[in-house]
Amino acid sequence: MGSRYTAYRVKHELEKKAGLLKKRHPANPQPRFFISLREWRTQESVFLVSERETLDPAARETNPALKEKAQRIINGETLFFSAEWKSLGKEYDWLTNPTTGHRYDGKVHWSEVADISQEAGDIKYVWERSRFSWLLTLIRDDYHNGTDHAEYVFTQVDDWIARNPVNQGPNWRCSQESSLRIMNWCYALHYYKNSEFLTEERWARIQNVIYWTLHHVYHHIDFSRIAVRNNHAVTETMSLALSCILFPFIPETKKWSERGKKWFEEEVDYQIYDDGTFLQFSMNYHRVMIQLFSFGLALSEIDGERFSDKVYSKAYKSLDFLYQCLQEENGWLPNYGSNDGAWFFPLSDTDYRDYRPQLNTLSQILTGKPIYTESALTEDAFWMVHHLPQKAEYMAPLLKKSGTLSYPTGGFYLLRTPDHFTMIRCGNHKDRPAQADNLHIDVWVKGQNILRDSGTYQYNTSPELLDYFMGSASHNTVMVDGKSQMLKGSRFIWYFWTQAKAAQWKETPSHYVFEGEVSAFAYLNPKASHFRRVLISKTSPIWTVEDQLKELPEYSKKQLWHTADKNAVKFSAFEKDIMITPAYERSYVSDYYGQMEEAEAVSFTFREKIITKIELNTQ
Structure with a gap:
């Protein structure tokens, strides 16, 4: 792994034993508030979608299957790793592994939580619901089927905040999970922006967690950039790079965003090889990169900014490589390399192994043209490129090669x-x-x-x-x-x-x-x-x-x-x-x-x- 990796791991373990990680990431820190709900609602904000009242109704399609999935979530079930429904109950504590019954201590500093434990089982079973990707299913159900899940959504966010105090417990253990959580919260905050269930008190608690999440990511970013250096580093640096767009009311985001953008561009350049392949040698994690590219490039373009040309080049090459591996009959790719079921932004009803919706979205961003036109394969793009401005020049459309x-x-x-x-x-x-x-x-x-x-x-x-x-x-x-x-x-x-x-x-x-x-x-x-x-x-x-x-x-x-x-x-x-x-x-x-x-x-x-x-x- 090299001297850089070894030196960092030694340093990290010494800091952990000396208590420096606890000092850098304090438990029960002073709450931070920056802007009132009323002020935030009246400010012009930038996101991939706007509030529900303004979304174009033309794309709505009554969807009984989506309604059933939403109801299962309301009834206390969670779709684990994009494939298996498990009932956690309506009073789930966010800390119990449903496969082993082990309950993590939510008051222990995250640096003392073991992510590998035979007794606890796979910690990913605890992280999965706390990622809040299921919010997107509820939002899509609201849009297509005319329901309103705002009360449930904000009650769940409130409950998570209460049971997961800042920098404590298993759900603060992974900076990538924390980054994804606030990205998914952004969908809820913008879609339900005018809901009566988003109250001033809730907004204060949410922005406090957002602040300390970004603080945590920024001050622990070397772990991902040196010790891990894979999709975790890309996710975390991207969340910092976009923080000034998403949360301009937090003063530190100016610095975090500037450095995050530099780190993000470095990670993309390093991790995506010049032929478009990916350092993790995994089809699924390569699709993770596709979704991150779509989220990041679309949001930055809506804001009027751009990442470097190198990022666009690597994104296009990534897209082309996966497209050449895709089977048109079903959208599947070889189940090659590590595959943990990661689907950061589940914005379609297709099978998890079907890569077409995600490739289609990035194609639309980069080339201005979709690969597919069926509604089942284009909905992902609706939730990613809804506000994307037209560009004067696009990259060449993809062609399947024989x-x-x-x-x-x-x-x-x-x-x-x-x-x-x-x-x-x-x-x-x-x-x-x-x-x-x-x-x-x-x-x-x-x-x-x-x-x-x-x-x-x-x-x-x-x-x-x-x-x-x-x-x-x-x-x-x-x-x-x-x-x-x-x-x-x-x-x-x-x-x-x-x-x-x-x-x-x-x-x-x-x-x-x-x-x-x-x-x-x-x-x-x-x-x-x-x-x-x-x-x-x-x-x-x-x-x-x-x-x-x-x-x-x-x-x-x-x-x-x-x-x-x-x-x-x-x-x-x-x-x-x-x-x-x-x-x-x-x-x-x-x-x-x-x-x-x-x-x-x-x-x-x-x-x-x-x-x-x-x-x-x-x-």
Whole structure:
């Protein structure tokens, strides 16, 4: 991780032990108030949407499914990780993990709250409702179905403030969660701006929490920018960059915004590689970046400001990369990389795995043109670009590309034909890898994921499941003596990072040919490497995969294949022209965070070199 990371972590732990974090982030600080509700209501404010009375009614569509979701929320349910409804009850305390029953102490300083605890379980189950993304479902229901949830919304905000005193408890532990909370509160504040349920007393309490949230983010920003350096840093620096637009009545936002903008632009430039791929090597977290770009770029343009050209360039390249990976039949992408169910601004009724609404919104901001026109896929844009001014110049509209595509900086190699899509990962790691998945292959046929990635499941679960979902066992690659291609450390840490040695597409009259080699299993032999050649027929749905492990002659090797439907494909594998008998072993699949199903993987054991033909079963 480098000397900068190590030095900061040592400093952070010393500050924590010495009590300096508590001093910098005081519990029960003096309340801060800046502007009365009456004054705020009469000021000209800048946001993505305006108060409900002024919103264009033309886009309203009666939506029974949306009404049902809103009612479930009112009845005490929460949609966890965009996939699973859980009943928390109408008197939920914001501190109890619904999966373990563990209740965090809401009076303990956030720096003393453990985010990894076997007894407490996954802290994300506590953070999920406190993110307040569910507010957007209620607001959308109000708009489309003519209801009024303002009383419930502000009662819940009030209750959260009462049970989560400033800088205390688990919900102040993560600066990203805090940043997202006030962004979602902004939707409620602007949409319900004139509601009788937004009272002077509530407004005072809300602006106090907003102030101390931004104070917390600003004074702890190095943790995200140095120790974490991923989507957390982008979210937090963006919240600071936009703070002067969102909360101009707070004097400190002038400084916070100026520095936040500089940091945000630095993070975007660093984290989005020049080919549009993303340092987290995760499709879902890359979509998180898309939503952050949409929120930030739209709001700054409405205010008459712009981020740097570099931010726009990186946003466009990000958009294009994900668009090339998207399956038009359903909007899904490979379930590749860490996937925690994050959907910061759920502004459509589409399935969580459908990326089309979010890509469509950023396309409209950058190119002036939507990718899609169906109302189900354009509503996200309605809530993001409602007030966006027209620009004199836009970037070029996106075009879906066929044939081979290479993204060498991030290490993604794509092939799209009229009938199928293949993604191969062969990359270097100058930034921390989350999963041991180099040379993984994902195959889709007409929107169906034929050869799949097993997903993520949970970040805080048993060591066995963590090893499976983060390791090579859950991917379509090769293991040595049952071990992953990198050595697992604690939590998100891997040692002996794999690195691409070579990767390229070739083309013959009959095949598309990928060849790639990575240094792997270096903890077994520093000279070890994995070479993979993939031949994809131009005339038949057949993939021929050759794997060779070098400098590891004394070890047994296993080639793994995870299929969505074991009857959809046929495998035949050979070593030195001798057919290898397949083995069938238990695997798991997690399409959504926190959910897991048992499945079956096909494996072939070999010594040095294996050639496997994978044929789509068309019968």
